[in-house]
Amino acid sequence: MTGVAAFVVPGEKTSMPQTSAQVQFPDRSAAPAGNGLPRPTRLDDVKGWFRPVDQLLFDWFLTHRRDREHAGDLLELGAYLGKSAIFLGSYLRPGEEFTVCDLWDSPAPDSSNSAEMDRSYATLTRRAFEANYLSFHDELPSLVQAPTSVITSRVRPASCRFVHIDASHLYEHVHGDIQAAERLLTPEGVVVFDDFRAEHCPGVAAAVWGAVATAGLTPLCITGTKLYGTWGDAEQLRGELLGWLGTRTDLWHGVEEVAGAPLIRIDGRKAQAPSHPRSRHRAEPAADGQADRPSPATAASPAPTSPAPTPPARRSGSPGLRRLVRDLLPPLLTRALVRTFRRLA
């Protein structure tokens, strides 16, 4: 592994376009600490491609069946800096295992994959992934730093309830990843494909729809960037999913017959993201409403479905005066005044 370099500016991976103004660190707290590693204060600080609509669907697929019959491990192929992996790691139940496979700073197995890596993830490192992940969780998942072609030798057959395929977007690799997923999923398991329809990666579309046509994969639903499918009982899953979608006012959905089966289309542009796992570097709101206190190092806690309540901020001074002070004065002066009010209260 090489040393830790500057962090990545995603290039060709365009499912979530970023302008150069958005590159890397939205605020200072997300920037690398003195050792060059990132210290994200929230999931949104971690660079990646994982939209609210897909966060909602991951949440639904990973939580709607909690009985033992549907227990199983989690697997992600392609993690980059950990955005979706950190989210997924919150859904691990006792006794289950989470495996993440990525090349990170290892060489790619062939020249096309190598060019893809150079173009899109040039300075990606495993240590940056680890620093991000450990900002939200106490332990790393099982890491496989290798091409995804090795995954069937590292994960038990029929052990996974959920597989997220988001590694190489080249046809041959995705085709292999689909075969691996079919082998590693439990009978009722769900597989998710990223970028299944994007112009810059036609190989994903070809491999995914090829598996629908010839390898028994049933697509359940699609969002703007991901396709969700199963080799299990699609009818039951689809019915349950439609029931849940019917309760969501922030998601549009419609059903269309595709390749002999109903496919649910979901427009998630107005999706309200579910609660995120919390970073141990997060700043707690101070009494004046400004985020200024880092939380204790042990406090990182996943909160997949029910966020921990934030303690109410302590108040001082009259509400009218507080509002006036907040609206009119620069933040530093505001804080000094609030501290004075508090002492006097």
Ligand SMILES: C[S@@+](CC[C@H](N)C(=O)[O-])C[C@H]1O[C@@H](n2cnc3c(N)ncnc32)[C@H](O)[C@@H]1O
């Ligand atoms: C699109 S990024 C993953 C994004 C991540 N899932 C997220 O949502 O933030 C693709 C990742 O796949 C990895 N990758 C590319 N080719 C690979 C291969 N052949 N085997 C394993 N990982 C690969 C890259 O290193 C990169 O981190």
